[in-house]
Amino acid sequence: MLFTNPAASRRPYDPALQRVMNLAAARESRQWLAGWTQLRRGSTPLHALPHLARQLGLGQLHLKDESVRSPLASFKVLGAPAALLRLVLRQWPDAGWAPADLLAGRHADALAGFTAISATDGNHGRALAAAAQSMGCRCVIVLHAQVSAERERPIRALGAEVVRITGNYDDSVQEAERLARAHGWWVVSDTSYEGYEDIPRDVMQGYGILVDELLEQMPGNPCPFTHVMLQGGVGGLAAGVVAPLWERYGAQRPTFIAVEPQQADCLLQSAIAGRASRATGSVDSVMAGLACGETSPLAWRFLQPAVDHFMTVGDAEAEAAMRTLASGAAGDVPVLSGESGAAGLAGLAALMADPARAAQAGLGAGSRVLLISTEGATAPGVYEAITGRSPASVLQAQAEWMARPLHT
Incomplete structure (x- = not known):
């Protein structure tokens, strides 16, 4: 059509x-x-x-x-890392951190208690996991029922914690939001919803x-x-x-x-x-x-x-x-x-x-x-x-x- x-x-x-x-x-x-x-x-x-x-x-x-x-x-490796960088810099506005130093893990100690979470069909989650691993923060990825084990393994290999749910991608987005609210984590998503636009914009x-x-x-x-x-x-x-x-x-x-x-x-x-x-x-x-x-x-x-x-x-x-x-x-x-x-x-x-x-x-x-x-x-x-x-x-x-x- x-x-x-x-x-x-x-x-x-x-x-x-x-x-x-x-x-x-x-x-x-x-x-x-x-x-x-x-x-x-x-x-x-x-x-x-x-x-x-x-x-x-x-x-x-x-x-x-x-x-x-x-x-x-x-291409997802361009989006989630850029957004995670901007999010961290907004949370520590007076730290004076350079993006290159963050990606090199030079502020990993300060970020040890910071957790990023997202739903994914595969590629976005891998990109976020890779950026979190480089920066030294925790990463949780929510996968829905249709995401294959072949796509899950590389995400785990990058140090992310994986949460599996039944349902589809949209259900996984809702679960990531629920977990973030419950635990004080930060959703780094490529889709927006009411009250959530800054990170998808980034x-x-x-x-x-x-x-x-x-x-x-x-x-x-x-x-x-x-x-x-x-x-x-x-x-x-x-x-x-x-x-x-x-x-x-x-x-x-x-x-x-x-x-x-x-x-x-x-x-x-x-x-x-x-x-x-x-x-x-x-x-x-x-x-x-x-x-x-x-x-x-x-x-x-x-x-x-x-x-x-x-x-x-x-x-x-x-x-x-x-x-x-x-x-x-x-x-x-x-x-x-x-x-x-x-x-x-x-x-x-x-x-x-x-x-x-x-x-x-x-x-x-x-x-x-x-x-x-x-x-x-x-x-x-x-x-x-x-x-x-x-x-x-x-x-x-x-x-x-x-x-x-x-x-x-």
Whole structure:
């Protein structure tokens, strides 16, 4: 399904929104995290995919590859650590601590009694656990019934305490909030709710690092992309990308298309209702990072006026997109993209296979499209079962492709 958002408009970035999220704060987060041992040095790659673009009938196609952002293999490592840093600095305003020193564990003694807690589908929890381990504070992660043991093990390995519940992601969010109130802990979540916006805002500012890098990798005016495909979830990543691109390009911003699982369509339902809403399906998808049932109200304030189209894809379409990227069959660089990471390509391929929907979205031979592969093989067993390839074999094929004298 493709739904054109009647509330989207072309106008300068709203000053009220700019006070909440802006490029300056994203750039500051980038500087704070730059020396952290859990992050690679420099920007993640922006791959051109010219052969796949031709196959799909597009002018240009680029992919921002977050699989190599960190050993944690996900863009989430930008959000939770940035938010945890800002939270700690707010709690100790007179301490004069430098973010680099916090991440190096130099104030671990002072933080020994501080506990961060969050619900997760996997990647956000790993990122928060890694940041807490580096800083020396306690971390508790709430996992719902659909989170696999394969995703749980890396969280425990980073020193976090895991609480298991029955129910889905939204139930785990409520349990994390209950535990935080009961014990005096701090929720570090990427989804907002009434009375809780500062930390989700800081998470989204961390995601804005992606755009700060993109503006260096492909500078220019007008925007080098006509369309940006955005993974859905609660809306945090989408808002973290939309806001800085809207700030930079104003009324000349690219067309934004949000993609989410058919059974976890909370953003689509929000666009139809005109307010932050819940999904209509089971919220159980192979796209685990997008299997969210309720839109973040804070994120929706940015998405409602700027995302032009909302769409859903099936699990089989996401799996096919994973295989396309892994194989490099079109002749482009092979990319290690996980279930949620490939959702943008799944949505794009579905649109280009339907001329009417492609026309509705303004996609065609002159379009210059950006994909964000948000994760690598964060569950290696699931990845290999879907693609028929081990993560190591895809990375080897990528290295061999990159070593060619000419990338043709």
